[in-house]
Amino acid sequence: MKTILFYLVNLLLIAQVALGSNSEIIQLHKGWSFKQVNTTKWHKASVPGTVHSDLINNKIIKDPFYRVNEKAVQWVGEKDWEYKTNFTVSKVTLAKDNISLNFDGLDTYADVYINDILVLEANNMHRGWKVDCKELLREGENTVRVYFHSVFKKDMPKYLNAPFKLQAWPNNDQNSEIWLSLYSRKAGFHFGWDWGPRLITSGIWRPVYLEAWNNFKLEDVQITSEKVSKKQATVKAVYEIIASKAQKGASLEIAHKGKVYGTKTFDLKEGQNLIPVTFNIKNPKLWWSKGLGDPHLYTFDCTVKSASKSVTQKVRTGIRSIRVIKEEDAIGKSMTVELNGVKVFMKGANYIPLHNLQDQVTEEKYRYYIQQAVDANMNMLRVWGGGIYEEDIFYDLCDENGLLVWQDIMFACGMFPADQDYLQSVTEEVKYNVKRLRNHPSIALWNGNNENEISWHEWGWKHKYTDEEQKIYIGNLKKLFYNVIPDAIATMDQTRHYHPTSPNTGYNNISENYGDVHLWHTKGDTPLTVYDEVVGRFMSEYGFQSYPEMKTIKKFTQKWERNKTSEVMFAHNRAKQDQTRDPNFGNQAIERKMETYYGIPKDFETYVYRSQILHAKATKIAIEAHRRNMPKCMGTLYWQLNDCWPAISWSTIDYYGNWKAPHYTVRDVYQEVIAPVIIEDGKLNIYLVSDRLKDIKGELVVTLMKHDGTVLNDQKLNVLVEKNNSKIYFGADAEKFLNRAQKNDVVLQVQLLENDKVITENHFDFVVEKEMNLKADVVKSSAKNMNGTITITLSASSYAKNVFLSYKEAEGHFSNNYLDLLPNQEVEITFTPKEGSTPKDLIIRSYADFNNDNILNQ
Structure with a gap:
């Protein structure tokens, strides 16, 4: 946290440069202590910080991310906590006309005392607070004390006194039918989500300082x-x-x-x-x-x-024009982002907080994850509504790297109250954050909430209420998301589009041909081909789960817990069906598709590997479908970029920053030019999709070969690839094209050349992996070390699928992984080890090698 604090302090000082002797900022980040209310012992505290981090640092609780320790720390959120520090005010400071105490973030219900006088009763984590305090300060030593009330104690009366019970999802809040998370303006994911733990934090989570001026x-x-x-x-x-x-x-x-x-x-x-x-x-x-x-x-x-x-x-x-275009057309209503007059296909991901304990997120971590999005050719991230309005550095980095931001207001998957006090709190929250963020050119639009409307209309919630209760709630929903929030935004920013809810397909009109779509059919028995069949105008959520690699799993488990049904593994896979709370629900969602494409292996290591290549396959099918359907579809944001703890989840980068198989796939299918292949109505169609703003004169090379490299069909076509568009450039009857070749023993290679240089390449298989005639032990490698970076050269005597590379001990990043190797093709891959990591014992396995190996759990 030191680096992010240093960044925030410097940002504040830069913003106030040249204030001279008439203005002063005094940081109040030192000398803090904390205790549980009704106890006597004070402990050292870090500010900014969270009570969980302070308890960990004082060895009062263990790391909640390890094994099932999360269960043992649930008491923390049920208690009240108190923080205090002393600070000195000089005679010169005290002489200033105005002095305020500023908190950039208090989580959540907090009473603030200056010299034992109550000056603030905060009730919203998502905003800053400012208190005029000149008359309360004295020359010399002063005290500030913050009393944090448990959200359970504050919100239970609201729940009990509500006219009717509100619904929420996922059901991680106390694992019961009591959804207290709806009543507090606190990060929703703190109460648990289907990818994260339940850690009800409190604390001074952003900078605190005195500001004095004349x-x-x-x-x-x-x-x-x-x-x-x-x-x-x-x-x-x-x-x-x-x-x-x-x-x-x-x-x-x-x-x-x-x-x-x-x-x-x-x-x-x-x-x-x-x-x-x-x-x-x-x-x-x-x-x-x-x-x-x-x-x-x-x-x-x-x-x-x-x-x-x-x-x-x-x-x-930045100087730019931006619009979100929603136009009625022959099939529905479009949703397109236009930047500087150019309609831009959005390629990106949904982003969640990087950690449950925000003080653990460093500047380096922000820089790393934004760079991984850039390296994967993204141009948009969605800041999801169950987390936090991110730190300034997040938006600064998006500005610097050309990443547009879809910014949610912090509401997700619930029925929220609309009493006057709540609405006033939301109004101040929205004004505060829009004002804070509005100068960032990266922010493309404001979105009112995540899934609050579709949950009411499509998840069966409304059928639990009487007609009168339904009428009241619909009135509340409209008041909050169609009046209060857009009105608050408009007071601070009238330059961006307001999207009332995601998905937004027109009020009570759920259709993929209108607005943005969340597609989650693949959790059930629906095949992955649904991605080809259901393509919306803007795909703002969809995804698939996978396990993190074994190195990550080993960090939060003991040896005997490394299997898919251990208590620890269930605890780190939060994808549970609300009605049954079945801990195996997440595994079943993976296995339904794994059985179709690969079969379900007996050993855990192969299971982990197959879950990742399955995740990559699902991601490729989806993104290629979305990009093929440009300009009908003009955006694809998969769920999700990152994790907030070590988990089995929809992320493409695990908690420790390792690229999972789908992130390599994302990088490839988010290139500016791609060549998707699909069989449609018996016809083999090859599309060329280009995001470039100029046409491309090129050569399309289509090669059908056997797995041993024998070429069966080779065609070359001169093509003019249209700018910013998608079109079929090659079509043939699939059976005639194959000419009786064995489908399980051939692969199609598609290349687009520009000036004799390959600018995109794709491979297409005619059967699923478990039906392929693949050989084991066909990959050869050599490696050389150049100033700490390892260059690995791979080749294969026969077609090798999903070749996985790993060093037995070393941590680091491979420039490519889980890749397909064509016969007699040579590929260079670099490995950059993490600092202090020594690469040795390179392990290389293809899909066929995993199929043949008898691997024991480790």
Whole structure:
């Protein structure tokens, strides 16, 4: 947490640069202690932090991620906790006109005392809090104390007194029918989800500081792109200035790299002042998403001057236009993101918090995961509504890397209350976060909630209520997501589209031809081919589960627990059917498809491997279907990028940062040009899909070969691949094309060449893996070490499927893995070991090798 805290502190200082002697920020992150209420012993605490981390650091509880330790720490969320520290205020500070105590995050019900005087009763984790405290401070030593109430004690009366019981999913909240998570403005995933543990945290989870100033303060500058073209951008900056008294003759200036773009003189009134200035930038450098251009960022120096003071705030943003287009057409209603006038196919993932205990997430971890999204050719991440509004660094990194952000408001999978106090809390939460985030060019849209409407209409919830109760709840839903939230957003940002719910197919109109779609049919008996059959206008959720690799499993288990039905393994697979609470539900969802494609092995290591290549197969089928159907479909965001703890889940990167098989697949099928192959109505069709903004003159090479490398059919076609489009460029009767070749002994290779260079390649099999005639022990390798990076050369004498590489002990990253090797093809792969890791004993296994090996559980 030290690195992220250092980042946040520096961000705050940069924002307040040049405030001079009339302004001061005093960080209050040292000397904290905590205790359980009604006990006497105080322990050392970390701020920002969480009570669970503090208990772990003081050896009061064990790591809840190891084995089934999660069960043993449930008492923590049921208790009240108290934090305190002392701080010194100088005579100079105390002389300032204004002094406030600022908390950027309190989780969740918190009473704050300054020198034993109650100054704040916080009730929302998702916002910051500010208290004017000048009159309460004294020169010298002062105390601040924070009393955190258990959410159970605070919310149980709300639950018991509600006019009717509200529904939620998943049912991880106390494993009962009591859904307290709905009543508090706290991260939903803290109560457990179908991919994460139940850890009800509390604490001072974001920075806390004193702010002291005289005369006026530059509170914020909002910068928006009003009109954008290649020749000129019209930009508007609105300065928010808080003045302690009326002042005449103030002025502002906005500059970039020494060039002044706008000035204005004005008088300040006491309180809030909103001062706009509009200016033009000729030949602007636009902000583009990944793959379309440079995500250029402007850092503006925003200055306010008076007779006695000069304040400059640095504001970084990008110049771009963005729209979400929803248009009625012949089949329904489209959903397309348009950036700088270009309709862009969105390729990305749903993102959840990186850890249940936010203080454990470092700056390095943020940088790592954003880079993995970039390396997988993504251009969008969705910040999902059951987590948190992310840290500033997350959005900064998305800005820098050209990753658009679909930003949920923090509501997910539930029926939420709509009493006046709750609505007021939500209003302040939304205003706070939209104001905090609105200058980020990466943010593409605001989304009101995750699955709150579809759950009511499609999950059977509404049938549990009387007609009158249904009427009341529908009124509450509309009030919250169609009035309160969009109205709050509009007060802070009128430049982005508001999407009321995801999926949003039109109120009470569930259809894949309208808006965005969540497709979860594959949890049951529905085959993976459903991805080919059900393609929406924007696929904002779908996914498949897999186990993390054995190295990860070994970190949270004992040797005897490494099997799919151990108590530990069940505890780390939270995909349970709510009605039955069957712990084997997640395994069954995997095995239904595993049986179809691979068969279910007896040994656990092969089972883990097959779960990953199955996950990769499902992901490839889905994404290729979505991209083939461009422009009908204009976005695909799979579930999910990452994990918040070591788990069997839908993630493509495990908790320790290891790429699972599907992440390699995602990288390949998210390339700017791909060549999907599918048999449709007996016809072998090869599509070429291009995200480029220019046509491609190329050569399409289609080769049918036996597994031993014998070429049976080889065709070459000159093609003009249309820009930003998908089309069939090769079609043939499948049976005639095969010409009686044995389907279990052939593979189709498709290559697209541009200037004699392969720019995309795909392989297509005509039968499932368990029916293929594959040989074991066909892969050969050599390796050489160059300055710590290992270069591995692979070749195969016969077709090798899903070749998996691993070093027995070393941790690190392979540039490619779980790959198919064509006969007599040579492939180079690099392995970059983690610091302190020494690679030795390279293990290489193909699908056929796993099939033949008699591997014992380890």
